[in-house]
Amino acid sequence: MDDLQALIFDVDGTLAETEELHRLCFNAAFAAAGLDWSWSQPLYRDLLGVTGGKERIAYFIAQFGGRPALPAADIAALHAAKTALYTTRMAEGAIAPRPGILRLIAEARAAGLACAIATTTSRPNIDALLAAFAPDALSWFDAIAAGDQVAAKKPAPDVYHLALKQLGLPAASCLAIEDSRNGLESARAAGLACLITRSPYTDGQNFAPALHVVEHLGDPDHPCPDIAGGMVTLPLLRDWHRRARR
Ligand SMILES: [Mg+2]
The missing domain is CATH 1.10.150.240 (Putative phosphatase; domain 2)
Incomplete structure (x- = not known):
């Protein structure tokens, strides 16, 4: 499993x-x-x-x-x-999703995977961001674990434990996507493999225990420079995840 x-x-x-x-x-x-x-x-x-x-x-x-x-x-x-x-x-539309986010979520949902959120930000921020993505974006996620629902924030594993509990899945069946060392530590402490998409405020942090580190997930308009084909696709993630579990 x-x-x-x-x-x-x-x-x-x-x-x-x-x-x-x-x-x-x-x-x-x-x-x-x-x-x-x-x-x-x-x-x-x-x-x-x-x-x-x-x-x-x-x-x-x-x-x-x-x-x-x-x-x-x-x-x-x-x-x-x-x-x-x-x-x-x-x-007011001040923020857009990072390259490949909407593509990968759509790809995952079409393949029958669950999508979830594990964040230390508070729930109103999540709702505002998702509403800016699309009117139905909340419904893309099967579980939302937010910082104000747990005792200890990242790098503690609490928020990932909560997301796993809401999903009803073991850590080994899930993959985390993060941009920071704190997030990576939180995911790893909960037993999850973790992909890092670098961001301006976290670039230069030590991502050694990550499954992979990429600039972003990539889409046809913004290819990821670190991946042949320019996109972190679901088959590629499945392959990385399988190798990490061996
Ligand atoms: Mg982050």
Whole structure:
């Protein structure tokens, strides 16, 4: 029972290049709250080592002395304001799926595989992103495990354990697709083989335990430079998955 039966996708950086929009919305939320915090791209690259928006804000405050210490309720309010800005921008069409994402999901579903999401982002962000992809995009996924449903965020395996439980499948039958070291560790700790699609904010991280590392999944308009044929197809994934299980 280790044939490939499901693909489990990370969201930020994997389904879409969302990190830059997240960064801009954090800064807009800080400004709206009268805070003079501004997260630059290099700083945000470091801050992405902390998964979860509220956790990231708390880490920033603790790490950079001289900031006013904020009570947890204020951090939650800041994060809620940021999420509202983000979902609005998303609904306006600010983000497109990464190359090959829609193709591979369609290919998997047509072949009878399940598709799922395992992410540390919160549920409103997922709903906003999927609604921007297509009106029925929520229905493409048989399970959605989000960061606000588990005790420990990535790199802990909790969110993958939850996705597997929702799917009713063993880890050996599933393959994770991630863009970060934290995501890779989370998937591996839950016993899943993991494909990495590199992204600007995670490039240069150590992806040694990954099944494969590629620029993106590729489609006819944006061929993947790392794959003969330019596309990570379902047969290719099945082949990689089978070899990894031997
Ligand atoms: Mg990611």
